[in-house]
Amino acid sequence: MAGLAAQAGVKLRPHAKTHKSPVSAHLQLARGAVGQCTQKVAEAEVLAWGGVPDILVSNEVVSPRKLARLGALTRIARIAVCADHPDGVAAIEAAAEAAGTRLSVLVVIDVGTGRCGVAPGEAAEALARRIAASRHLAFGGLQAYRGRAQHRRSPEERAAAIAEAAQAAGRTVEGLRRAGLDCPIVGGAGTGTFALEAVSGVFTELQVGSYAFMDADYARNDPPPPFRQALFVLATVMSVPRDGAAVVDAGHKALPTDSGMRLVWGRDGIRYEGPSDEHGRLVLEPGAARPKLGERLRLVPGHCDPTVDRYGWYVGIRNGRAECLWPVAARGTMA
Template structure:
């Protein structure tokens, strides 16, 4: 039987032992410390920050980030943007390309809805065809609504990710001219996100990668300037490299999102001395359901946590206790000292984003994982918002 939001709300005020397993749990105190550190970093470096809501998929958490000073949120999917807007978030950037006409119709309608509420929608592009299709959708929405809304458009550069984006330099010029041909579109700047640099383990490696990305941004700015085109903003960066983009002078906005929960994969990076000391805040609570002479088994398999970035780490466990893949519903625990039957453990997921997407709710605990109490239940509002 699935546990509903109303059933979970009855747990508020009880101790952590009331949490059934497996469950996604947020250490609210650790999350708040991460949030404060990020806000302070942005203030110190006089840079905007627009965290990725695709990580937590929660309107309530997005609101906390905005209250702390975030200028808005990023999402990767049209459906995620729709969920955030329905929850009252009014400054949203779809930092991804959208090509399908039926999706672009949704984008255009959302842009008009946000504009009516005094908000703004932005989107990334990397092709002239994509720009033309976006303009057609915006023009159709203008005709239907009678409102002349404008959508902000960022030209995405491939600065090393080798995913979406045009090559740095002259390729951006034609796209900016195409954007400017359409009254419903406004050139807002460049999207320059190097995802491949985020998990380079060495701090020096990450700095070198972002140094090359900064050179690509500089070259593109220069080509655009020669055409009389100013770049209002460069947006990008992630949790692994945000100190590099902030120090470069090229980026004006940081999109880091995982800092809030700080998964095991990010925690494995060598910390740059300039980076805030983010700490794990998302955990999967699990119970030991079997013990043998060689290993123990817990009830959190990879239906409870994502494994594509590595297996979870057991938090606060005896030295040497490791988690091994036991399949869909089980985790294998091995080490010199095994947990006891019925004992509950805390796992730090390998990758927070897809782990969150496996759960309908996050259980927020205040006062720490050991003696804390359940403070609130956070809906994963955009769970499964894939379109």
């Protein structure tokens, strides 16, 4: 990803909501990333405490207590945060003033996701002017993430969605320029569409996360992103109750179920289905080798971000040997 971003002449700011680990962040920085994104203030704290120098909370933070924590964090890292409402800007401003610091604020524009964000164009410009006019704030640019486009299966659907997003963001950048406001960052993109944002001429930063690990859902895109599956959950076959059936000890708690069923890595003809809290039923197609009682199987998570967030540690494996243990240091940072 670092190479692809450099080739396209855009910056890379990987998203730590995926890996939740200062170790991963430093590996990405060493390969040329300009910083990290987080979704939560607590994630930003964990990264800053772990020595990450440049962090964008790519999400609206509105609670005064959380903003006070962000203000304090500017002592040890460069911090930016997002807003999509004048009241949010006022709350950030109050926190920055109280902390005696200046916070960089990006305006979230809704480029088709239909979730958060102000409308592109005039509404965004008004909010940007409000930010730029504050003594305690700096206008950091635009956050223009088109989330749902990441998982559209066909290249045409993804291209159309990102073209629309780039057009809306570009129009807003132009308007801001006419008003005398530069956009240091126009951020967005994800593992499903980053190549489109990279060549759009509008986006300056790719804020991708999942590429580092991949998952079963991204692998279903056509074509799949050019990254190998690196994240697995190790499960044990705990029951072989009948011919053609086996049960592993990994269910809802071990793997999220929001992006379809999990795959069994390297074992053709075995489907994981019917998860319950602590169990996963494996269905064997005719001729598939039946797993043995006690056998360990690698499951490919349907969705990498919520999977990582359930575990305390990564076990790094190379050539079949455990080579490192990295803490998922920002696990469970909900706020």
